[in-house]
Amino acid sequence: MASITLDNLGKVYPGGTRAVGGVNIDIADGEFIVLVGPSGCGKSTLLRMVAGLESISEGEVRIGDRVVNKIEPADRDIAMVFQNYALYPHMSVRQNLAYGLKNRKTPKADIEKRVAQASEILQIGPFLDRKPAALSGGQRQRVAMGRAIVREPAAFLFDEPLSNLDAKLRVAMRLEIKELQKRLRTTSLYVTHDQLEAMTLADRLVVLNGGQVEQIGTPLDVYRKPASAFVASFIGSPAMNLISASAVPHLPGTAHAGQIGIRPEDLTVTPDGPIAMNVLAVEELGAQRLVHGQTGGERITITLPSDAPLSDSMNLSYRPDALHLFDKDNGKRMD
Amino acid sequence: MIENRPGLNLLAHATLILGVCIVALPVWVAFVASTHGPTDFMSGTIPMWPGPHLVENYSQMLGAGVSTSGTPPVGTMMFNSLIMALSIAIGKIAISILSAFAVVYFRFPFRGLAFWCIFVTLMLPVEVRIVPTFQVVADLGLLNSYAGLSIPLIASATATFLFRQVFLTIPDELTEAARIDGAGPMKFFRDILLPLSRTNIAALFVILFIYGWNQYLWPLLITTSSDYYTIVAGIKRMADAVDGLPQWHLVMATAMLAMLPPVAVVVGMQRLFVKGLVETEK
Numbered sequence: 055m056a057s058i059t060l061d062n063l064g065k066v067y068p069g070g071t072r073a074v075g076g077v078n079i080d081i082a083d084g085e086f087i088v089l090v091g092p093s094g095c096g097k098s099t100l101l102r103m104v105a106g107l108e109s110i111s112e113g114e115v116r117i118g119d120r121v122v123n124k125i126e127p128a129d130r131d132i133a134m135v136f137q138n139y140a141l142y143p144h145m146s147v148r149q150n151l152a153y154g155l156k157n158r159k160t161p162k163a164d165i166e167k168r169v170a171q172a173s174e175i176l177q178i179g180p181f182l183d184r185k186p187a188a189l190s191g192g193q194r195q196r197v198a199m200g201r202a203i204v205r206e207p208a209a210f211l212f213d214e215p216l217s218n219l220d221a222k223l224r225v226a227m228r229l230e231i232k233e234l235q236k237r238l239r240t241t242s243l244y245v246t247h248d249q250l251e252a253m254t255l256a257d258r259l260v261v262l263n264g265g266q267v268e269q270i271g272t273p274l275d276v277y278r279k280p281a282s283a284f285v286a287s288f289i290g291s292p293a294m295n296l297i298s299a300s301a302v303p304h305l306p307g308t309a310h311a312g313q314i315g316i317r318p319e320d321l322t323v324t325p326d327g328p329i330a331m332n333v334l335a336v337e338e339l340g341a342q343r344l345v346h347g348q349t350g351g352e353r354i355t356i357t358l359p360s361d362a363p364l365s366d367s368m369n370l371s372y373r374p375d376a377l378h379l380f381d382k383d384n385g386k387r388m389d
Numbered sequence: 390m391i392e393n394r395p396g397l398n399l400l401a402h403a404t405l406i407l408g409v410c411i412v413a414l415p416v417w418v419a420f421v422a423s424t425h426g427p428t429d430f431m432s433g434t435i436p437m438w439p440g441p442h443l444v445e446n447y448s449q450m451l452g453a454g455v456s457t458s459g460t461p462p463v464g465t466m467m468f469n470s471l472i473m474a475l476s477i478a479i480g481k482i483a484i485s486i487l488s489a490f491a492v493v494y495f496r497f498p499f500r501g502l503a504f505w506c507i508f509v510t511l512m513l514p515v516e517v518r519i520v521p522t523f524q525v526v527a528d529l530g531l532l533n534s535y536a537g538l539s540i541p542l543i544a545s546a547t548a549t550f551l552f553r554q555v556f557l558t559i560p561d562e563l564t565e566a567a568r569i570d571g572a573g574p575m576k577f578f579r580d581i582l583l584p585l586s587r588t589n590i591a592a593l594f595v596i597l598f599i600y601g602w603n604q605y606l607w608p609l610l611i612t613t614s615s616d617y618y619t620i621v622a623g624i625k626r627m628a629d630a631v632d633g634l635p636q637w638h639l640v641m642a643t644a645m646l647a648m649l650p651p652v653a654v655v656v657g658m659q660r661l662f663v664k665g666l667v668e669t670e671k
Contacts, residue, residue, distance in 0.1 A: 107565050128571035140562035144584040153580070154570035201570075 056118035056131070056208040057083045058104065058241060064112030065099050065265075073099045074265040077113070084239040086232075090252035091262035092288070097245045098213060100262070104243060105211050106130050117208055128157070133202035134211040138218060139194045141186040147173075147197050148182040151204050165204075172200040175234070192223045199231070203238070210235070212244040216251065228254055249289050253277070261285045279378075283385040286315045286378055292344055292355050294318070294378070301350035302329060307374075312382030318344070320376035321356040327371030329354075336364060416648070423447070423642035446642045460627055463646055466620040469538075470602055471650065473619055476539035477601030478594050485545050486586070489552035490578055494564070511546040515607055526611060533614045542607065548593055555586045592665025595658050599651045620647045 058081040065074040074096040081087050089097040102108035104115055106127035115122050122130045133154075141150050148169060155165045173179045176196045186194055195215060202210050215231070216224045232255055235242050246252050252259055253273045261268045261276060261284075269281035280286035286294045295318060299311045305328060308314055321329075331347035331354055342357050345364070356370065379388040418435065425440035450463045460466065491497070492504050515522065522541050531537030559582070567577045583590075608619040618626070624643050628635045655662070 105569065107568065127565075127569045132569070134566070134569050136562045136566060138560060138562055140560065140566040142563065142566075142581060157571035157576065
């Protein structure tokens with residue numbers, strides 16, 4: 055096990071396109087870090103640079119105390135789980151698990167022991183002699199994780215491992231990954247575009263946008279104090295309401311802000327609330343309902359209990375500390 | 390197409406049966422001819438049913454051969470053909486799979502040029518370059534040798550393309566997973582690429598074996614010693630009997646024997662062959 059340090063890491067493609075720039079992240083030993091951002095934000099590139107599958111054009115990656123910039127992926131002491139599992143289709147599950155160990159000249163008895171251990175942890179014992187094609191998506195995902203576990207690497211790298219699973223299985227596997235990581239205490243770097251996955255899994259989140267780090271922090275920190283309007287809109291579901299300050303000039307303390315953010319759950323309906331909203335649509339989620347409306351030309355969403363009364367126009371109020379203000383020019387948080 | 394009309398079924402079967410008959414008729418005539426005596430085919434009417442000389446004709450061809458045409462016994466020629474066909478098939482597969490591997494997985498300088506050079510050889514089959522190739526083979530002292538029979542036919546752009554396409558369908562993640570698993574290039578080739586292109590190799594082997602077996606012009610040109618006659622070229626020599634009538638019954642017996650190995654290869658590898666041509670999922 056080891057810490058991972060990304061020091062001013064950047065990637066410029068031969069054509070001059072910059073995918074990632076100036077990324078600094080210190081990952082402690084045993085920590086679970088999730089890289090999250092919209093597609094094309096450079097999160098996969100970043101992961102692949104750590105893995106050694108993508109060359110590093112600027113800065114440094116250190117695993118433990120070792121600079122690994124020029125080291126082959128196999129020698130970086132990492133294991134990776136791919137989005138499409140990347141299992142060897144012509145090998146049985148057992149051979150899939152053992153392949154990396156065999157290439158490292160691990161003694162046979164040791165391989166067998168580790169495969170047995172991993173298959174017990176992941177409950178894939180019954181499928182050890184099947185080919186990947188005979189497995190369901192969830193089972194393949196487990197085998198892919200097993201292949202990472204048997205290596206006992208310094209770090210796990212996950213590249214959107216759950217994206218190919220259906221919604222229900224994704225939730226179950228998410229929990230499994232979390233428990234597994236807690237149990238093995240292996241430093242993990244996990245890439246996803248799903249903010250919910252990111253929130254639930256991470257010890258710390260790294261929110262990326264356009265190849266730059268927008269914010270690093272614990273899920274709750276990021277949720278409660280988003281560093282920029284982008285983070286505010288990306289983290290949390292339903293997304294935070296972002297209203298241009300000029301649409302609600304009467305709110306106190308918002309004079310210098312560009313955008314005002316307020317989470318849907320922080321808005322309450324009160325007869326004399328300062329924000330007047332025309333209701334446009336209602337979505338029923340069962341436990342609660344989402345009410346979409348408009349105020350001063352801006353879209354706004356609130357969550358209400360499913361038994362709350364509805365009307366065509368509502369007045370909304372909020373606690374003063376629930377208000378997030380973002381700068382006019384750069385979208386950064388103003389505090 | 391899912392249609393369930395008996396009339397259509399009937400028509401489809403009739404068409405297929407007719408096609409089979411058209412293809413099979415010459416083979417049948419050859420078989421019938423190989424079972425008759427030497428004079429039956431000179432009489433003006435071609436018999437359509439097998440005659441009584443089957444064992445006699447075939448044992449003569451397998452044992453002694455036809456002394457008048459200067460060809461060795463069929464067994465020798467079949468062996469020569471087998472060596473040539475196998476060398477061509479295996480050689481082509483080995484060379485083209487390696488060159489496809491290089492072109493797809495390595496970023497070396499002039500990769501594009503290398504690819505185009507391979508591509509250009511598509512325009513240069515043996516028939517086109519036969520005189521210079523003969524010159525080269527003669528200068529190398531390879532006339533009347535197995536190497537001379539097979540090596541000039543081994544380079545193959547078509548097979549290289551086929552393997553290139555196969556390799557391109559193998560997901561990048563698999564390559565990356567193998568890299569992380571510590572498989573070097575040749576290990577990756579042996580452990581991942583070869584098993585994954587197994588069915589394609591089999592399909593290609595069938596096609597190339599028949600291609601090699603049926604080579605006619607090239608062996609005819611470079612073999613002057615009867616020890617190296619191949620069977621397809623040998624049949625031609627038999628039919629060209631100089632002082633006398635061609636012994637059609639023996640020629641046809643030889644032709645029947647010459648058909649057997651390709652048929653055996655096709656029948657034996659049929660399942661892999663079809664799989665290799667239609668399978669797309671990796």
